[in-house]
Amino acid sequence: xxxxxxxxxxxxxxxxxxxxxxxxxxxxxxxxxxxxxxxxxxxxxxxxxxxxxxxxxxxxxxxxxxxxxxxxxxxxxxxxxxxxxxxxxxxxxxxxxxxxxxxxxxxxxxxxxxxxxxxxxxxxxxxxxxxxxxxxxxxxxxxxxxxxxxxxxxxxxxxxxxxxxxxxxxxxxxxxxxxxxxxxxxxxxxxxxxxxxxxxxxxxxxxxxxxxxxxxxxxxxxxxxxxxxxxxxxxxxxxxxxxxxxxxxxxxxxxxxxxxxxxxxxxxxxxxxxxxxxxxxxxxxxx
Amino acid sequence: xxxxxxxxxxxxxxxxxxxxxxxxxxxxxxxxxxxxxxxxxxxxxxxxxxxxxxxxxxxxxxxxxxxxxxxxxxxxxxxxxxxxxxxxxxxxxxxxxxxxxxxxxxxxxxxxxxxxxxxxxxxxxxxxxxxxxxxxxxxxxxxxxxxxxxxxxxxxxxxxxxxxxxxxxxxxxxxxxxxxxxxxxxxxxxxxxxxxxxxxxxxxxxxxxxxxxxxxxxxxxxxxxxxxxxxxxxxxxxxxxxxxxxxxxxxxxxxxxxxxxxxxxxxxxxxxxxxxxxxxxxxxxxxxxxxxxxxxxxxxxxxxxxxxxxxxxxxxxxxxxxxxxxxxxxxxxxxxxxxxxxxxxxxxxxxxxxxxxxxxxxxxxxxxxxxxxxxxxxxxxxxxxxxxxxxxxxxxxxxxxxxxxxxxxxxxxxxxxxxxxxxxxxxxxxxxxxxxxxxxxxxxxxxxxxxxxxxxxxxxxxxxxxx
Numbered sequence: 067x068x069x070x071x072x073x074x075x076x077x078x079x080x081x082x083x084x085x086x087x088x089x090x091x092x093x094x095x096x097x098x099x100x101x102x103x104x105x106x107x108x109x110x111x112x113x114x115x116x117x118x119x120x121x122x123x124x125x126x127x128x129x130x131x132x133x134x135x136x137x138x139x140x141x142x143x144x145x146x147x148x149x150x151x152x153x154x155x156x157x158x159x160x161x162x163x164x165x166x167x168x169x170x171x172x173x174x175x176x177x178x179x180x181x182x183x184x185x186x187x188x189x190x191x192x193x194x195x196x197x198x199x200x201x202x203x204x205x206x207x208x209x210x211x212x213x214x215x216x217x218x219x220x221x222x223x224x225x226x227x228x229x230x231x232x233x234x235x236x237x238x239x240x241x242x243x244x245x246x247x248x249x250x251x252x253x254x255x256x257x258x259x260x261x262x263x264x265x266x267x268x269x270x271x272x273x274x275x276x277x278x279x280x281x282x283x284x285x286x287x288x289x290x291x292x293x294x295x296x297x298x299x300x301x302x303x304x305x306x307x308x309x310x311x312x313x314x315x316x317x318x319x320x321x322x323x324x325x326x327x328x329x330x331x332x333x334x335x336x337x338x339x340x341x342x343x344x345x346x347x348x349x350x351x352x353x
Numbered sequence: 354x355x356x357x358x359x360x361x362x363x364x365x366x367x368x369x370x371x372x373x374x375x376x377x378x379x380x381x382x383x384x385x386x387x388x389x390x391x392x393x394x395x396x397x398x399x400x401x402x403x404x405x406x407x408x409x410x411x412x413x414x415x416x417x418x419x420x421x422x423x424x425x426x427x428x429x430x431x432x433x434x435x436x437x438x439x440x441x442x443x444x445x446x447x448x449x450x451x452x453x454x455x456x457x458x459x460x461x462x463x464x465x466x467x468x469x470x471x472x473x474x475x476x477x478x479x480x481x482x483x484x485x486x487x488x489x490x491x492x493x494x495x496x497x498x499x500x501x502x503x504x505x506x507x508x509x510x511x512x513x514x515x516x517x518x519x520x521x522x523x524x525x526x527x528x529x530x531x532x533x534x535x536x537x538x539x540x541x542x543x544x545x546x547x548x549x550x551x552x553x554x555x556x557x558x559x560x561x562x563x564x565x566x567x568x569x570x571x572x573x574x575x576x577x578x579x580x581x582x583x584x585x586x587x588x589x590x591x592x593x594x595x596x597x598x599x600x601x602x603x604x605x606x607x608x609x610x611x612x613x614x615x616x617x618x619x620x621x622x623x624x625x626x627x628x629x630x631x632x633x634x635x636x637x638x639x640x641x642x643x644x645x646x647x648x649x650x651x652x653x654x655x656x657x658x659x660x661x662x663x664x665x666x667x668x669x670x671x672x673x674x675x676x677x678x679x680x681x682x683x684x685x686x687x688x689x690x691x692x693x694x695x696x697x698x699x700x701x702x703x704x705x706x707x708x709x710x711x712x713x714x715x716x717x718x719x720x721x722x723x724x725x726x727x728x729x730x731x732x733x734x735x736x737x738x739x740x741x742x743x744x745x746x747x748x749x750x751x752x753x754x755x756x757x758x759x760x761x762x763x764x765x766x767x768x769x770x771x772x773x774x775x776x777x778x779x780x781x782x783x784x785x786x787x788x789x790x791x792x793x794x795x796x797x798x799x800x801x802x803x804x805x806x807x808x809x810x811x812x813x814x815x816x817x818x819x820x
Contacts, residue, residue, distance in 0.1 A: 151483065155480070158480075168639070171638045172636070173634075186766065190763060190766055190767060194758065194759045194763070198759070245768060245771065248771065249771055249774050252759060252771070253704070253705075253778075256756045256759040256778070260752040260753075263752040264752055267747050267752075268748070270747075271747075292722075295719055299715040299718050301664070302660070302661050302665075305657070305664065306657035306711065309657055310653045310707070313649055314649060314653070315645070318700060321704065325708075
């Protein structure tokens with residue numbers, strides 16, 4: 067198997083997935099959850115099946131920019147602009163009187179907090195990346211570190227791109243960007259680097275042994291040697307995540323889906339991008 | 354390398370300890386007919402006095418799992434002259450006092466950043482939470498002096514109250530709620546009527562002493578004999594001064610019901626806040642939703658673990674058994690650590706833990722793949738196992754350290770939700786390194802020493818033809 071030789075095809079495939087995502091991010095942005103946009107959100111549980119459309123009509127009378135979504139046969143999710151204490155109680159009382167609905171969960175995020183969270187999330191990814199580059203430069207060298215981070219960015223772009231498309235173009239609640247999504251993205255970063263390092267470790271080991279292989283052959287050999295491990299590990303995690311996705315309630319489906327996409331992308335990027343990138347760099351700068 | 358008896362002993366001790374921590378509290382609770390989950394009275398508490406460490410052993414469920422309300426409050430309009438942090442700390446005390454007096458056992462009130470307070474109230478919904486926190490107000494004490502109220506006074510105080518006495522105006526005495534250290538409802542020992550006792554700090558005590566000494570010189574019942582207590586803009590107490598009050602404590606009497614005395618005590622306590630408290634975010638999870646999330650997570654966890662074990666058994670055969678044992682032990686140790694350190698498990702925390710299970714499996718997979726390679730190269734079982742662990746180590750170390758770096762960043766800079774995730778992931782990763790390098794390795798060495806375990810087919814490897 068010659069993975070490194072066909073690297074341009076693999077880079078192309080990555081671009082084919084990332085580019086639409088980037089275009090969507092640039093033109094449409096994200097569907098922000100209330101943690102980032104600010105607002106009030108109620109998950110209302112009714113005693114009998116109740117349609118979102120009916121609740122939407124009721125909510126429209128309040129003039130609070132409400133959107134109502136079905137979150138299960140007996141559940142709806144109501145999102146509004148930030149409500150005052152009085153408005154909020156009025157909404158609760160009304161829903162409980164008219165439909166027998168009780169609040170299963172609610173969240174309120176004021177505008178100040180929302181802005182802080184957006185800045186915070188970006189900063190977290192940046193700080194984590196810088197520290198990882200530092201550690202990898204120490205253990206390997208800076209070329210390995212940079213390639214690992216490029217693969218990491220690949221995964222972040224795949225994930226955010228897919229979510230921009232899901233949330234904005236398909237208008238799915240699944241594609242909402244919230245704090246859980248940031249947690250998922252950070253997990254993916256951790257996993258992506260983890261996966262890449264395992265292959266880099268193999269390359270490091272093979273390079274130490276005197277052999278007649280070229281750098282390119284060496285990298286390819288290392289990828290093949292660690293292929294079983296890469297796929298097996300990812301498979302087990304993917305199994306667990308698929309199980310989680312299928313049984314998880316609506317409010318964390320987006321989270322498990324993000325992990326799923328990220329783990330698959332992370333496995334792909336460490337096999338088909340990170341290590342071949344080392345070869346590209348070596349050709350451009352053969353020191 | 355042979356089986357290391359000391360390491361094996363260590364594994365045994367840790368396993369027994371972990372299982373004890375995991376299971377004993379349940380046995381004890383069941384035997385004494387107490388609730389199986391949550392904090393209860395009378396359960397033995399793990400304590401290490403000289404470290405100041407004390408912990409009751411139970412799974413601390415986050416609000417999203419047990420139901421409850423999480424609030425983030427912000428201190429705004431801080432009175433000039435008071436540092437924001439100081440105002441925040443005063444506010445924390447006030448909120449704490451209110452929450453505690455409402456009798457919610459496992460609530461948490463803690464400062465966050467310069468001007469924020471986090472409040473967690475398990476088992477309380479948002480409406481109740483808002484009632485508990487209520488309206489926090491600012492207390493000021495005025496005296497009546499001859500004159501008519503000016504525009505500034507009328508803007509600060511309710512005009513009706515400020516114009517209560519013809520020909521007199523309220524004048525601020527420089528005593529405000531920030532000087533009251535505590536207030537409580539009590540009962541007058543002579544009349545048996547409810548009253549409110551309060552105590553001042555030194556500044557307040559001195560000023561109040563001078564004020565009352567001064568007031569008492571005026572004839573009883575005249576406005577100049579009274580002190581006027583305002584909460585925010587409203588006059589709540591306009592009391593005659595019978596004698597000077599020095600010594601730092603005072604009593605307000607006069608027409609209280611037990612409830613109104615209690616209310617004033619709370620107001621006096623909260624009146625110490627030099628600013629106002631705003632709600633900036635809240636999260637509320639109903640108990641039903643929390644319980645169903647727990648059920649789902651447990652189901653997902655069990656299902657995930659089963660899939661992983663099945664996969665390991667089918668793909669790696671005998672080592673798969675070892676890995677499964679190591680994995681179960683790993684889960685037991687991690688759970689014990691969560692209990693001992695009182696790590697609060699949230700949904701995000703569970704996600705972190707599940708991810709760490711994936712990484713624990715990965716360490717085993719890395720080792721087994723290496724062992725297989727060594728076996729294919731024709732080495733003996735014992736040598737292959739040793740080499741497998743040895744050669745897999747750098748990859749396990751570097752990948753886990755990079756994950757720990759991520760956890761570290763998340764823990765120190767992340768929002769509370771993300772912190773929960775980071776801490777379970779970090780604990781999981783550290784335990785998984787122990788599990789892979791110590792437990793799996795020792796178990797493999799035991800296997801290598803067993804005669805029936807020497808057939809290579811048990812490892813999913815064909816015997817090398819050349820051998």
